[in-house]
Structure formats: C-alpha cells, structure tokens
Amino acid sequence: MPKIDPWGDVEITDYEATMEQFGIEPIADLEDRLPDNRLVRRGIVFGHRDLNTVLDARDEGDSFAMMTGIMPSGVFHFGHLGVVEQVLMFQEMGAQLTLCAADIESYATRDMSLEDARELVVEEYLLNYVALGLDLDSTDFYFQSQAGNDHQVRSKLFARHVTQSEFEATYGNADPGKMVSALTQYADILRPQSPERGGPKPTVVPVGIDQDPHVRLTRDVASRYRDAPYLKPASTYHRFMRGLQGGKMSSSDPKSYIALTDSIADAKRKIDEAKTGGRVSVEEHREKGANVEEDTVFELLAYHLVEDDDELRRIRTEYESGAMLSGELKQIAKNRLEQFLRDHQQKREAARPKVEQYVAEHAEAVR
Amino acid sequence: MPKIDPWGDVEITDYEATMEQFGIEPIADLEDRLPDNRLVRRGIVFGHRDLNTVLDARDEGDSFAMMTGIMPSGVFHFGHLGVVEQVLMFQEMGAQLTLCAADIESYATRDMSLEDARELVVEEYLLNYVALGLDLDSTDFYFQSQAGNDHQVRSKLFARHVTQSEFEATYGNADPGKMVSALTQYADILRPQSPERGGPKPTVVPVGIDQDPHVRLTRDVASRYRDAPYLKPASTYHRFMRGLQGGKMSSSDPKSYIALTDSIADAKRKIDEAKTGGRVSVEEHREKGANVEEDTVFELLAYHLVEDDDELRRIRTEYESGAMLSGELKQIAKNRLEQFLRDHQQKREAARPKVEQYVAEHAEAVR
Structure with a gap:
C-alpha cells in the first residue's frame, strides 16, 4: 500500500487507486x-x-469556509495555479477565506529562517495570489508564526488526540519538526471553525493529494477534540502538472516549470526545450500524429492557457491527427504565455x- | 544505565551514581x-x-534568574516544599523569578482539562507559594496556555533542534503529548532569557532529579538555537522525601503525604500511622535505639519541621540511643505540624x- 508523504517526493500517477484507498x-x-x-x-x-457539506451550507445560506496554506518553498509557478483557481472558485461561491503562510513548517522541516520564509511568501505567493484575483481584504491571511496564542495552544492541545503510531503510520516517522508542523497544520485547517471565528462550519481545503495525510488526521482530531466543537473538514484534490522535461515539476529544477515571474524570453525558451509528444521526424508525425498524453506543452495549454473547451478540442484533434506539428503547438x-505573463506581471x-502595506500591518518577527 | 523519566514513577535511591552519570x-x-x-x-x-554562573552574576551585580514550573497533579504537600524553599532562597538572593503553571502539560500528558488545571494551580499551588513567602508582584507567573504567541512559537521552532532519537533516548518514546509538553517546557525554562525579557542571563532551575532530562535537552536546545542567544540553564537537585508509609510519596495516596491544607486532626492521624524506625518492643528500643534512616517522621522533622541543627542533632541522638521512643518522636x-499548619493555613x-485577583487578571480560557 503506497504511503503518501507530504514532505516527500512521491509522484502520484495512479489516482484511481489512491482515491479508492483513501x-x-x-x-x-x-x-x-x-x-x-x-x-x-x-x-x-x-x-x-x-x-x-460545503455546498449544502451554500444552498442553505449558512456560512462556510475555504482554507488553504502557502508552503514557502521556492518560486511560484504554473504548478501552483491549480490551488489558486480553486481558492478563487470558492471565493466566488461566497466562502470565508483563510490563507495561512506556513513559516513554522518551512522553519521546522526545511531549515528556512522565518525572515526568508516571510519574504518568499510575499514576493512569490501573496503578490501572485492577489494579482490572480484574491480579495485580501476579505481573507483571513496570517503567518503561522503570528497566528496568536490561542491558535498555537490549540495545536498543542491537539497533540493529546493523536498517537505516535498514527504519526508514524501517516508520515513515516515522528520527527519533532514534522510533528510540530503537522499539529500546527491541524490548527490551521480548523481555524475557520475556532470559537473566535464563529465556531463550527463546513470548511473545504483544496489540496494536492500528497497533502491528504494532513487532512485525514485533521478529521480525526476534529472528531476527538472535546474542548470545542469542530466539523470534519472537507477537501478537494487536483492532479499535478508534470514538469516541462517530463517527470515531476519541482521548485528545485527551474527547467521543469514556468514561474509567474519568469521573463517572457525565459518562458519561451523553456517551452522550446519542453518535452512533447511529437514524433522524431515530420514524416512520422504527419503519419501517426502526436502522442498527446506525453506532451507537457499540451498539458500546460489544457490546465491553464486555453479556457475554451471547443478550442482545446480543436487543437488536440489537429495535433493528434498530425496536421499540427509540435513546433506549431x-x-x-x-x-x-506571452499574453498571460505580460498581463499577470502588470497586475x-x-x-x-x-500587499506590502497589508503585510507590514501583520508582520512582526519572533525570535 | 537507568533512564530517568519525568513522566514516570522512578524512585531515585542511588543519588551518587545518578550524579556521576549526568x-x-x-x-x-x-x-x-x-x-x-x-x-x-x-x-x-x-x-x-x-x-x-548564577552566583558569579549575583557577585558581579548582573541580572540572573530562577525559573520553576508547577505541574498541577494533586494536592500540595510537604514533598513539594523543597522546591518552594529553593525558590525563596533565590528570591532572597535577588533573582528574577519565573513561575510557570504547566497546564498544557497536564492536558497533554494527564488528560486534565485546562479549567481543572487552573483551579488546582490556584488552590493547591499558588495560594501555598504565596503563603510561604513568594512575592507574586515581582514574579513572572503565567499559565503555559497563556504564555503568548511568541513563547508558543519559540517552543515550536525548538523542534528543529531536537531529533526523534534524542526524544526517545531521553523520554522512552516520542508520544505527541509528551513531545509538545517537553518542547513547551524548554521554552518555559529559557523564558527568562527571551529577547523581550532582556536576553541571555544565568538562570537556575531547581528540580527534582526526575526532571533532569528536561534540563539536559533544554541545555542542548539553548546551544543549538541560532535565532536568539541563550545561555545553558543551571540547575539544582534535591532529594525526595519518602512517603509516610515508606516507599514513594505520591499524590495518589493521601496516607503517604501531609498536605498543607490537611486538617490538623488528619495530619496528626497520618503521623500516628507513619512508618518509624522504632523497634517492636519498648525493651528492644531502649536497648538498640531507633533505626533513624528508616524513620519517615524523623525525615519530616529533618526536612521541614526543625530549623535548628543543634536541636535536630539532640533529637536524633536521643532517638538513636533509645532514650526517645517513636511515640515521643x-x-x-x-x-x-500543628503549629506549622495553623500558621500556614492562616497565611x-x-x-x-x-492571588484570586492576580489570576483573574491573568486568566482567560483557550478552547
């Protein structure tokens, strides 16, 4: 049975088996x-x-929430867009939004200083979130290191409701940094339901499936904790875009992604070098057509660059038939990309x- | 090699071996x-x-601190007096005093609610501390659950500087509740040195030797943490009084201790039933004298009820010679006891x- 490690490098390819398993x-x-x-x-x-549960609350006119976290781990790239688009969808639906910058986690598990984490969060995440449409004014944005005494304490009280065996079965070990990060994350996920935020309410957490262990243990904690009522959080799951060279898209390999702050020239060069499903010769391509499933550029179009389904279908048909060459794709x-990046970088x-004013009002270093 | 478990029931009998080992x-x-x-x-x-280090600071006129914790675990009895008397000695020396009520720890490791812990801390510890001479106004007293955001965060950041193996080697396992309690305790011990309290300064922690694991790991954390400077805390160690029935003095066995809130009648009855070093018959006692080492009543006199050394020596001599009977002792x-309890309970x-006003100003529940 494959374990899913939120701190690891697991590539999820068999989504159906994973769905069934969890x-x-x-x-x-x-x-x-x-x-x-x-x-x-x-x-x-x-x-x-x-x-x-979230949709029912929306239909009933009851309050409901969306919570997500920012793990400051490098530049913000197209692989991060899936979460943001879901955040915006829940914003459109009227959810209370909670956005947590996981600086305690990046300190405890990635050896990053709180100061570096803060800078990365602002430059690489918050600016992009807001440019993409997040309404910061109606969002409960916070750094974990500044979440307040009660939030921190709650994460500590949760420790009573999880065992070492559960930690080890879920995360592979009971490393102190991981454990503290995980407990903090449970408090983050349950934050919209905390007594000072109106108490229990349906809450959805859009996550990559690698983060599901946190969601599952948070659900257990929510049902075991007796000092305040919490509903088990709901969640949504998205596929990961592959890296442009095939394989995993990774913050540590700039050729594998296009950052939202990449220059247009760099972005184009990365596309030029990307792995496609084109055949080795034009003749073979015209004859067999492209292998679209293997094509990272088509994936980028499908995920984020072509909104219209008919248009995407047309591109796919032409490409698969061999009428369109990889260079044309x-x-x-x-x-x-040029249009997207020019527009986005302006925003x-x-x-x-x-954003800088907002953060200045929210940020004070802990030593 | 005997492990010392701060959450366990280990009775330390061979103090010299323990001193050498640690x-x-x-x-x-x-x-x-x-x-x-x-x-x-x-x-x-x-x-x-x-x-x-603490004495040098005192001699140089530099600031130094004393820190101790209250673990709310039952009634306050004579077994707890040793720590309080050391607190008062350091108060007399001019130390900055920090007194922490470990309500997160009693929640996470003893299944006690924060509310019950608070009540116990006030009724059984704080009232007695103040009656015994603690100057609350010049003490940084706090509940762990109200120590403030930065204090809580610091305890989480410390997690990066301790490994799972160290936890397991020190405490026997890496139970989440224990781990969170231990990390919180490191922050407690280092609190007098925190940036908002004037930074690094010699700090002494009077502990029972069963708490030494916390001190040792705190010393490691103090030297590994790089985000603010901390000196390794100093510590003092005291012997445990035995229970009145022999064996361990334990909060769960009221006959083993005299509480500072016991009625005078109850206290006297416990003395009547206490294990002594007297012989089975008066004749044998007159002949061989008492076995003072075995006598829990003599121990109580020596620890807390007879201030004057000459007087204690006289009692011991008479008792050991057989001139004094157990009943007389x-x-x-x-x-x-009657004098002590009457006086103490009045204070x-x-x-x-x-105390109640002080706590009302400091206490707000976390859920």
Whole structure:
C-alpha cells in the first residue's frame, strides 16, 4: 500500500487507486452544483471528500469556509495555479477565506529562517495570489508564526488526540519538526471553525493529494477534540502538472516549470526545450500524429492557457491527427504565455503597494 | 544505565551514581556562596549544574534568574516544599523569578482539562507559594496556555533542534503529548532569557532529579538555537522525601503525604500511622535505639519541621540511643505540624484575595 508523504517526493500517477484507498469521491458527481470551472470540467480537480457539506451550507445560506496554506518553498509557478483557481472558485461561491503562510513548517522541516520564509511568501505567493484575483481584504491571511496564542495552544492541545503510531503510520516517522508542523497544520485547517471565528462550519481545503495525510488526521482530531466543537473538514484534490522535461515539476529544477515571474524570453525558451509528444521526424508525425498524453506543452495549454473547451478540442484533434506539428503547438503556447505573463506581471506590480502595506500591518518577527 | 523519566514513577535511591552519570556536581562545594539554608546545610539539596554562573552574576551585580514550573497533579504537600524553599532562597538572593503553571502539560500528558488545571494551580499551588513567602508582584507567573504567541512559537521552532532519537533516548518514546509538553517546557525554562525579557542571563532551575532530562535537552536546545542567544540553564537537585508509609510519596495516596491544607486532626492521624524506625518492643528500643534512616517522621522533622541543627542533632541522638521512643518522636512532629499548619493555613487564607485577583487578571480560557 503506497504511503503518501507530504514532505516527500512521491509522484502520484495512479489516482484511481489512491482515491479508492483513501475514500476520495469523484468530484464529477457534484459538478452541476459548482460554478463552471475549467479545472473541474477537465477532471484536473478530480476528487473530493465531503464537499457536499460545503455546498449544502451554500444552498442553505449558512456560512462556510475555504482554507488553504502557502508552503514557502521556492518560486511560484504554473504548478501552483491549480490551488489558486480553486481558492478563487470558492471565493466566488461566497466562502470565508483563510490563507495561512506556513513559516513554522518551512522553519521546522526545511531549515528556512522565518525572515526568508516571510519574504518568499510575499514576493512569490501573496503578490501572485492577489494579482490572480484574491480579495485580501476579505481573507483571513496570517503567518503561522503570528497566528496568536490561542491558535498555537490549540495545536498543542491537539497533540493529546493523536498517537505516535498514527504519526508514524501517516508520515513515516515522528520527527519533532514534522510533528510540530503537522499539529500546527491541524490548527490551521480548523481555524475557520475556532470559537473566535464563529465556531463550527463546513470548511473545504483544496489540496494536492500528497497533502491528504494532513487532512485525514485533521478529521480525526476534529472528531476527538472535546474542548470545542469542530466539523470534519472537507477537501478537494487536483492532479499535478508534470514538469516541462517530463517527470515531476519541482521548485528545485527551474527547467521543469514556468514561474509567474519568469521573463517572457525565459518562458519561451523553456517551452522550446519542453518535452512533447511529437514524433522524431515530420514524416512520422504527419503519419501517426502526436502522442498527446506525453506532451507537457499540451498539458500546460489544457490546465491553464486555453479556457475554451471547443478550442482545446480543436487543437488536440489537429495535433493528434498530425496536421499540427509540435513546433506549431509550442508557438500557440508561447503566444498565450506571452499574453498571460505580460498581463499577470502588470497586475502583480499593481498589487505590490497594497500587499506590502497589508503585510507590514501583520508582520512582526519572533525570535 | 537507568533512564530517568519525568513522566514516570522512578524512585531515585542511588543519588551518587545518578550524579556521576549526568554530570551533576555536589552543591556542598558552593555552600559558602549561598545564603544559609537548611536544605543545603543538610544535603537535601545535594547537587547542581553550573550554579556558579548564577552566583558569579549575583557577585558581579548582573541580572540572573530562577525559573520553576508547577505541574498541577494533586494536592500540595510537604514533598513539594523543597522546591518552594529553593525558590525563596533565590528570591532572597535577588533573582528574577519565573513561575510557570504547566497546564498544557497536564492536558497533554494527564488528560486534565485546562479549567481543572487552573483551579488546582490556584488552590493547591499558588495560594501555598504565596503563603510561604513568594512575592507574586515581582514574579513572572503565567499559565503555559497563556504564555503568548511568541513563547508558543519559540517552543515550536525548538523542534528543529531536537531529533526523534534524542526524544526517545531521553523520554522512552516520542508520544505527541509528551513531545509538545517537553518542547513547551524548554521554552518555559529559557523564558527568562527571551529577547523581550532582556536576553541571555544565568538562570537556575531547581528540580527534582526526575526532571533532569528536561534540563539536559533544554541545555542542548539553548546551544543549538541560532535565532536568539541563550545561555545553558543551571540547575539544582534535591532529594525526595519518602512517603509516610515508606516507599514513594505520591499524590495518589493521601496516607503517604501531609498536605498543607490537611486538617490538623488528619495530619496528626497520618503521623500516628507513619512508618518509624522504632523497634517492636519498648525493651528492644531502649536497648538498640531507633533505626533513624528508616524513620519517615524523623525525615519530616529533618526536612521541614526543625530549623535548628543543634536541636535536630539532640533529637536524633536521643532517638538513636533509645532514650526517645517513636511515640515521643511522633509527639514532637505533631506539635510542630500543628503549629506549622495553623500558621500556614492562616497565611494561605490571607493570601487568597490577592492571588484570586492576580489570576483573574491573568486568566482567560483557550478552547
């Protein structure tokens, strides 16, 4: 049985087996209750647990929440966009938004100083989130290291409700840094339901499936903790985009991703060097057509650069038939990327004064 | 090699071996630099680590601190007095005093609610501390659950500087509740040195030797943590009084201790039933004299009820010679106890309004 390690490097390829193993339901069943969303439509967001509790609350006019975390681990790239688009979907649905910057976790598990984490969070995450449409004013954004006494204490009280064996079965070991990070994350996930934030309410956490262990143990803690009532959090799951060279998209390998702060020239060069499903010769390509499943550039288009399904279908058909060459596909991607990055980077700089002021009001170092 | 478990029930009988194993020095070497103190004089406080750093600071007119914790685990009895008397000695020496009520620890390791812990801390510990002479106004007293965001975060950051193996080697396992409690305790011990309290300064922690694992790992953390400077804390060690029935004095066995809130009648009855070193018959006693080493009543006199060394020596001589019978020894103890308890319980009630007001100003529940 494959373990999923939130701190590891596991590549999830067999999503169906994983869903079955961990009781994750297909999100397609709830699609008509959700706003129209490219990622849901295309099965990129593919699974959920208890999302209906959130949708029921929305339908009843009750309050509900969305919570997600930022793990400051390098530049913000297209692989991070899936979560942000879900955040924006829940924002559109009227969820209370909670956004947590995991600086305690990056300190405890990645040896990053709180100061470096803070800078990374602002430059690489918050500016991009806001440029993409996050309404910071109606979001409970916080750094873990500044979450307040009660939040920290709650994470410590949760320790009574998890055993060392559960930790080891879930995370592989009971390393102190990991344990403290995990406990803090349970408090983060349950924060929208804390007594000072109105108490229990359906809460959805959009996560990569590698983060599911946190969700599962948080659900256990929510049901075991007796000092305040918490509902088990719901969750949604998305597929990971592969790296542009094939394999995993990784913050430590700049050629594997396009950052939202990449220059247009760099971004185009990465597309030029990306792994495609094109054949070795034009003749063979015209004859057999592209292997779209293998094509990282097509994946980028499908995930984030082509909104219209008909248009994507047309591209796919032409590419698969051999009528479109890899170079032509790449040219489409480069054009879209140029437009996207130019537009985004402008918005990003426009967001800077607001974000910096917001953070200055929220940030004080702990030593 | 015997492990010492701060959460366990280990009875330390061979103090010398333990001192050698863990690098604890005899406090007798420093006796002439300390205020005259019955417990030091009689070897009840027997050991220390780095206490000279504190004495040097005192001599130089530099600031230094004393830190101790209250673990709310039952009624306050004579077995707890040893620590309080050391606290008062360091208060007399001019130390900054820090007193921490370990309510997170009692929640995480003893299944006690924060509310019950608070009540116990006030009723059984704080009232007695103040009645015994603690100057609450010049003490940094706090509940762990209200220590403040930065304190909590610091305890989490410390997690990076301890490994799972160290935890397991020190405490026997890496139970989450124990781990969180231990990390919190490191922050407690280092609190007098925190940046907001004036930074690094010699700090002494008077502990029972069963708490030494916390001190040792705190010393490691202090030297490994790089985000703020900390000196390794110093410590003093005292012997445990045996239970009145022989064996361990235990909060769960009321006959084993005399509580500072026991009625005078109850206290006398416990003395009547206490294990002595008297012989089976008066004849044998007159002939062989008492076995003082075995006598729990004599121990109580020596620890806490007879201040004057000459007087104690006289009692011992008479008892050992057989001139004094166990019943007579018990009568001395009962008279002293009656005087002590009457006086103490009066002071205790006198302290109540002040303590309750103090706590009301410091106490707010975390859920």
